[in-house]
Amino acid sequence: MGLAKRIIPCLDVDRGRVVKGVKFVEIRDAGDPVEIARRYDQEGADEITFLDITASSDDRETMVHVVEQVASEVFIPLTVGGGIRTLDDVRRMLNAGADKVSINTAAIARPEFVREAAERFGNQCIVVAIDAKAVHQSGEPPRWEIFTHGGRRPTGIDAVEWARRMNAYGAGEILLTSMDRDGTKRGFDLELTRAISEAVSIPVIASGGVGTLDHLADGVLLGKADAVLAASIFHFAEYTIEQAKRHMQARGIEVRL
Amino acid sequence: MTSIAIIDYGMGNLRSVAKALEHVAPQARVLVTQNRHDILQADRVVFPGQGSIRDCMRELARWNLMDVVRDAALGKPFLGLCLGPQALLDFSEENDGVDGLGVLPGRVVRFADPRDPTTGERLKVPHMGWNQVRQAGNHPLWRGIPQDSRFYFVHSYYSRPADETLVVGWTYYGIEFASAIARDNIFAVQFHPEKSAQAGLRLLANFANWNP
Numbered sequence: 001m002g003l004a005k006r007i008i009p010c011l012d013v014d015r016g017r018v019v020k021g022v023k024f025v026e027i028r029d030a031g032d033p034v035e036i037a038r039r040y041d042q043e044g045a046d047e048i049t050f051l052d053i054t055a056s057s058d059d060r061e062t063m064v065h066v067v068e069q070v071a072s073e074v075f076i077p078l079t080v081g082g083g084i085r086t087l088d089d090v091r092r093m094l095n096a097g098a099d100k101v102s103i104n105t106a107a108i109a110r111p112e113f114v115r116e117a118a119e120r121f122g123n124q125c126i127v128v129a130i131d132a133k134a135v136h137q138s139g140e141p142p143r144w145e146i147f148t149h150g151g152r153r154p155t156g157i158d159a160v161e162w163a164r165r166m167n168a169y170g171a172g173e174i175l176l177t178s179m180d181r182d183g184t185k186r187g188f189d190l191e192l193t194r195a196i197s198e199a200v201s202i203p204v205i206a207s208g209g210v211g212t213l214d215h216l217a218d219g220v221l222l223g224k225a226d227a228v229l230a231a232s233i234f235h236f237a238e239y240t241i242e243q244a245k246r247h248m249q250a251r252g253i254e255v256r257l
Numbered sequence: 258m259t260s261i262a263i264i265d266y267g268m269g270n271l272r273s274v275a276k277a278l279e280h281v282a283p284q285a286r287v288l289v290t291q292n293r294h295d296i297l298q299a300d301r302v303v304f305p306g307q308g309s310i311r312d313c314m315r316e317l318a319r320w321n322l323m324d325v326v327r328d329a330a331l332g333k334p335f336l337g338l339c340l341g342p343q344a345l346l347d348f349s350e351e352n353d354g355v356d357g358l359g360v361l362p363g364r365v366v367r368f369a370d371p372r373d374p375t376t377g378e379r380l381k382v383p384h385m386g387w388n389q390v391r392q393a394g395n396h397p398l399w400r401g402i403p404q405d406s407r408f409y410f411v412h413s414y415y416s417r418p419a420d421e422t423l424v425v426g427w428t429y430y431g432i433e434f435a436s437a438i439a440r441d442n443i444f445a446v447q448f449h450p451e452k453s454a455q456a457g458l459r460l461l462a463n464f465a466n467w468n469p
Contacts, residue, residue, distance in 0.1 A: 002373075002429050003380075004387045004407060041454065046387055072276045077409060077452050097272050099411075099452060122308035124383055124411040172383055172411070203381045226381055256387040256407045 004256040005220045006046035006227035007244055008079075008205060009234045011036060012053050016062040019053070022235040037070045037078075040234070043241040045076065046256060049102070049175075049229060052082030060089075064096045071097025081129055081175070090117050094125060102175055104129035105148055108155055111169060118170025127205075128171040132159035132192055133179040144192050151179030159192070160199045167200040174200060175229065178208040185211025185232075193223030205229050213239060213247040220253050259465065260286040262299035264326065266316045267291075274305055274338065277451035281458050282465035291320050301464070302329040304445075306340025310365065310414070311352035313340050323358065330360045330443055334467050337445030342416050342438055345445055351414050361440060363418035371431025380431050383413045390426040390436050390448070398444050398463045399425070406456040408448035410436070415447060442469040 011018045017031040027035050037048050048070075052063045060083055067080055080093045081102030093101050107114045107128055118126045132144040133151060144159035163174055176196050178189035188206045197204040206225035210216060210233055219228045233239050245255040261278055263271050271289045278287045288295055296302060304326060306313050317323050329335055330345060337345055346357045349365035357365070371380040387407040392399045415434040418424060426437025426446065436447045444464065450457035 002388060003384065003410075006386050068272075071273055073280075075273070075277050075280070075452060075458055076454050077449075095272065097276070099273070124307065124385070173385065201379075201382055203383070203385050227386070 002254060004046070004254050005225075005248065006205075007044075007216065007241055007248075007255070008047045008049050008227055008229040009040045009045050009241065010049040010051060010207070010229050010231045011235075012051050012231070013063060013066060013082075014053050015059045016066050020231070020235065023237045033066045034069045034073060037074045040241060041074045041076055044245060044257065045241050046227070047077040047079060048074070049079040049081065051102075052080065054083070057083070064092055067093060067096040067098050079127060081127070085113075087117060087120055090121055090125075094121060098125075100125045100127050100173070102127040102129045104131065107166065108146065108148060108157070111165065114166055114171055115169040118172070123170045123172040126171050127173045127175050128163075128166040129175040129177065130159060130163060130166075130196070131177050131179050132189075132196075134189070134192070142191055142195070144195070147179050151182070160195050163196045163200050163204075167202050171202060173203045173205065175205045175207060176225075181209025182207075184209050187211065187215040188219045188223055188225070188228075190218060190223040193219060193225050197224040197226070203227060213244050214251075216244055217248045217251040217253060220248065221251065258284055258286060259300045260288065260298070261301045261303060261465065262296045263287065263289045263303040263305065264296060264322065265289045265291045266313075266320045266322055271305055274303060274451045277458060277461055278303070278465065281462035285465055291322065293322065293325050296322070296325050296329060299329075299333075301334040301336070301467075302326075303336045303338065303464075304330070304341040304344070305338040306344055308340070309352055310340060310343055310349045310355045310357070313344055314355055314357070317344070327358055327360060330358070333442055334464065334469060335443045336464050337443065338451075339412065339447065339449055342445030342447060343414060345443070346416055346418065349414065361418060361423060361438065361443070361445075362420060363416060363423075365414050365416055367414050368431065373431070383411055384415075384430045385411045387453075388428050388430060388436075388448075390428055392437075393425050393427060396425045396437075396439055396444070397467055397469075398439070398460055400463050401459050402456050402463075408436075408446075408450065408453040408456055410448045412447060416445075
């Protein structure tokens with residue numbers, strides 16, 4: 001008996017609407033973030049992550065309204081990522097009802113931003129998102145680097161070192177995405193996940209590549225992740241969150257049911 | 258109509274707490290306030306907290322709310338959340354040692370290298386996520402909440418009350434710690450009921466109707 005491993009559905013939000021399609025039988029409007037969040041809550045999601053993929057900063061205010069609406073009706077933790085660049089961005093999201101913000105590019109541009117945000121708002125609400133890609137040749141010891149711009153731009157930063165550094169700067173959690181696996185449905189990069197999880201003292205959320213329920217369980221059992229994040233397997237109603245939890249439980253993982 | 262004051266002293270987002278209370282107690286008047294008069298007048302008081310204990314105590318002092326919080330804790334239904342219960346104790350070892358309000362006897366200590374009892378693996382700190390609360394006794398705030406229900410936690414420090422009879426909820430994370438403490442009109446929890454789905458909402462509803 002103890003802490004449950006978490007399942008976190010992730011929703012991409014563009015100008016206030018959930019994109020990439022979400023199919024639930026009873027949902028009338030598949031793009032409404034409030035309706036979708038409510039549904040995930042009913043299915044037993046442990047948290048919900050919103051990724052604001054809006055390109056224009058003019059539309060960022062829309063995300064604040066989305067968070068406000070969701071937070072008035074859905075009483076589980078909410079994380080917002082995408083475009084969080086300043087302390088003011090963090091404050092606005094938290095005030096709107098987000099429990100955590102996820103910082104990615106801004107941390108790479110200026111790592112001190114993570115320290116400042118953690119000091120100001122508490123490390124419990126600062127998630128650092130790491131997008132990593134394998135850079136070793138076959139036969140070499142494994143090595144991953146941080147990439148930006150959706151995995152197109154290398155930074156030369158070693159992913160494990162970076163995770164340790166962000167831990168030291170006050171991040172409360174790491175959201176780790178394998179850019180090699182993202183969208184492939186081949187499962188998490190378990191070696192990467194395990195390397196990062198063992199390198200830090202804070203929780204790690206595995207992301208990128210989930211195609212089956214076994215992938216979720218593997219992320220925890222083999223990747224040593226504290227939480228698993230997935231998008232498409234839940235969006236397209238391939239599996240419900242409850243099915244995912246039952247499956248994880250059957251493989252010996254403690255979950256909240 | 259009952260009025261519930263959520264004490265706002267600049268420590269984190271209280272919107273979720275207010276929304277959750279409004280959701281479960283639509284007839285109640287819920288105020289998020291740092292106004293001494295409002296807090297003194299309210300029928301019920303919620304004392305939340307986030308971030309570090311040093312900042313929490315400093316902000317309480319800066320807003321001139323120390324005595325108001327103490328008074329409320331001694332006189333009316335009082336719900337401490339997250340850092341709230343820690344601030345009620347005598348002393349916290351966070352930030353090289355900070356004195357608390359001393360309403361309840363005890364100390365606040367850090368999770369020191371917690372381990373999974375079966376695998377021996379290191380457990381992560383902060384303790385983040387859904388963990389079980391084993392209810393001790395039949396406190397009215399547990400009414401309708403099944404034994405061992407899960408609540409949402411995020412914290413690196415935990416309360417160690419001097420008097421274990423004050424503990425009304427225990428949680429296991431490498432060690433057994435007090436996740437809920439109560440005395441008379443005070444109920445204080447380490448977890449976030451406002452983020453704990455049905456179990457949390459039920460606890461808040463019970464608080465809104467509690468007449469100790």
